[in-house]
Amino acid sequence: MNEPSSAIPLADVLRAANGLVEAKLIEDYAIGGALAAIHYVEPFATYDADIFFIPADKGLTAGIPAIYAHLKSRGWQVDREHLMVKGFPVQFLAAQGLTEEAVREARRIKFDGIPAKVFGAEHIVAIAASVGRNKDIVRIEQVLQQADLDKILLEKILQRHKLKLPKI
């Protein structure tokens, strides 16, 4: 078992994800979940990183065994559903539907000079609306209050996926 890490080794995660693209194990990826939200809002504590990817392998496993093997060969460890880098849990999640659209339309960024993609604020809100847990409602409120949203784009995404924002 790894010691839990307080620092978030996002640069290591992004280098690894870029390596998966170069190795053609995944087609594309973007940062999702809480770490994507932090791109647009104030920082808050989160205990894992969610990386959504478009599988290169369109089979049932979405190439996940090969992804795990690739990362394990580079020193990552496995702890239940998480891959661990420097003691920080990372989940690689196969994107589909709304999350696949979010990956394809994600914003290109550089983090510590490393090229990466992060979900757009509008997709973060739409995905949170689709999941609907308490923490997703908190996230929607934070993003609506603090981010510069394209409200027309958000409305289009919500309509396309038959979603509604919860009452806040």
Added chain:
Amino acid sequence: MKLEMRRALARESYEEKIRKAGQLIALARAFPRRAAAHVRPSAPMILSESQIPYRTKRSKG
């Protein structure tokens, strides 16, 4: 925290915000009871994701 202060934090660089999020993880681990007592949307600087009660079955998003 006032909304203006929170917006000012939101405008910081992504690298800086990720560094601060790491500090908040350390704080939440050092003071878990204090964090649990502040489970409300108006205190997201202390709130950690795992401390928000789930309304529905967990699914990723």
